[in-house]
Amino acid sequence: MNDPRLEHFSSSLTATTNAGDDLIRFRESDGDNQVAAKVQVSELYDDDARAQLRAGLSDDAQEVLQLFARRRVVLGRRTSNQSHFHQALSAFSLLPSINDVPWTTWFLGALLLGDDALDQDVVALFGDPSSPGARRCRTLQQSLRNGGSLAGCHLVEVSTTYGIGMFELPRPRDFPGRGSRPPVIGRDDAVYAPQRNLAQVAVDLADSLDRLEGTHTTALDYAPLATGPSVYVSSVGCLHCCWITENSVFDVYVAGVTTDHEASRLVEDASSNGFLAFSQGPEVVLYVRQPNFEDDGPQAPADTKMLEALSREALSHS
Numbered sequence: 001m002n003d004p005r006l007e008h009f010s011s012s013l014t015a016t017t018n019a020g021d022d023l024i025r026f027r028e029s030d031g032d033n034q035v036a037a038k039v040q041v042s043e044l045y046d047d048d049a050r051a052q053l054r055a056g057l058s059d060d061a062q063e064v065l066q067l068f069a070r071r072r073v074v075l076g077r078r079t080s081n082q083s084h085f086h087q088a089l090s091a092f093s094l095l096p097s098i099n100d101v102p103w104t105t106w107f108l109g110a111l112l113l114g115d116d117a118l119d120q121d122v123v124a125l126f127g128d129p130s131s132p133g134a135r136r137c138r139t140l141q142q143s144l145r146n147g148g149s150l151a152g153c154h155l156v157e158v159s160t161t162y163g164i165g166m167f168e169l170p171r172p173r174d175f176p177g178r179g180s181r182p183p184v185i186g187r188d189d190a191v192y193a194p195q196r197n198l199a200q201v202a203v204d205l206a207d208s209l210d211r212l213e214g215t216h217t218t219a220l221d222y223a224p225l226a227t228g229p230s231v232y233v234s235s236v237g238c239l240h241c242c243w244i245t246e247n248s249v250f251d252v253y254v255a256g257v258t259t260d261h262e263a264s265r266l267v268e269d270a271s272s273n274g275f276l277a278f279s280q281g282p283e284v285v286l287y288v289r290q291p292n293f294e295d296d297g298p299q300a301p302a303d304t305k306m307l308e309a310l311s312r313e314a315l316s317h318s
Contacts, residue, residue: 006053009038013061021067022219023074024158024165024199024239025206032075035068039090047127054096062100065091073110077157078164085114086122093125098133105168108140109153118145156192156222158199165199167222167239192222194237194256195282202239202254205285205314209243209252217252218242225255227270227288243287250302253286254314278308280315 018031042053057065069088076084088110092101101107116122118141126133150157154169169190199220206217223240225233238255257263263279266286270277276287287307 003049003052006049006056009042009053010057010061013038013064014058016064018067018071020219021070022221023070023167024160024220025162025203026071026074026078026165027162028075029071032068032071035064035091036072036087039065039068039087039094042094043090043125050094050127054094057094057096062095065094066100066102069110070106073106073113074164074166076110077113077166082115085110086116089114089116089122090125093133098126098136101133101136103136103140104171105154108144108148109150109155109166111140111144112148112150112153154190158197160197160200160203162203167220169222190222190224191235192237196256198237198239198254198256198283200317201283201285201314202241204317205252205254205310206241206243208310208314215243215245218244223253225253225286226251227266227273227275227286233266242290248292248302249290251286251288251290253284253288255284255286257282257284276302276304276307278311278315280312283315285311285315 013035016031016034018029018035019027042050045053069091072084072088072091076082076088089107092107092110095101110116111122122141123129123134123137126137128134150166154171156167156169158165158167169192171190202220206220209215209217218241220239220241223238225235225238227233233255235255235257238253240251240253243250243252255266257266260279260281263282263284266284267277267279270286275289278285287302289302
């Protein structure tokens, strides 16, 4: 890029920090506002300048824009501020390729929740009206005339002590294969329909684990319930994070099943395979230690009593 303002735009994006990619335990961030200011300025650039900007964005800058847009959708839903949805759409319009835009998930969600669904200014953000991105945008806008829902965007909204949060449900093609059988639309669609507020259980547990000395958890998100590298279990919803301790990393699953009996059986099966699992009603907490290939020494055993106490306390709030 020969334009100094464009060079500064790309490099300054990667220098910003926000509160992370946990959209369930969502926290506002000054870094988001810094990115928002840059995105708004970019709307004033002509098509040539925007094309140069897209071509010159580093991978890190693209990741910043993607995360910013998702966070803006959540913040817009939480605050009912329509400008946040527009900023999300504008950030997506800066990505280098139309294949980089999450058209059927977060982009469509921003159109659905915002007031820009029939706004031609949104189409203009993607350049010439005949461009592939603009055509795709118009098609999605037209589909919203016939009604739409977050479920149709593969997005789920939850409410916890952090406020409104959101996460994306994987589509069938995103799922790992079941043996040699490819996933089937309808039969293998991701499900999130727990009987109780599973997100609150996951939040309470992750926050409790974070308060332990020398440990921390990663972002909460949807995941298929797994009791091993390739053993997937049917559930009505499952949230996941990693719990990182000094010597070990655990996959932590908070899942809902249909009945108390199913939950008890899942705990028995997990325990017989060397995992830690606890249940209350139809909800289950499962800890799966990740293998450590870097250290041949023995791993410290997990404090079962402590984990059981934390898990049951979180489960009691469901």
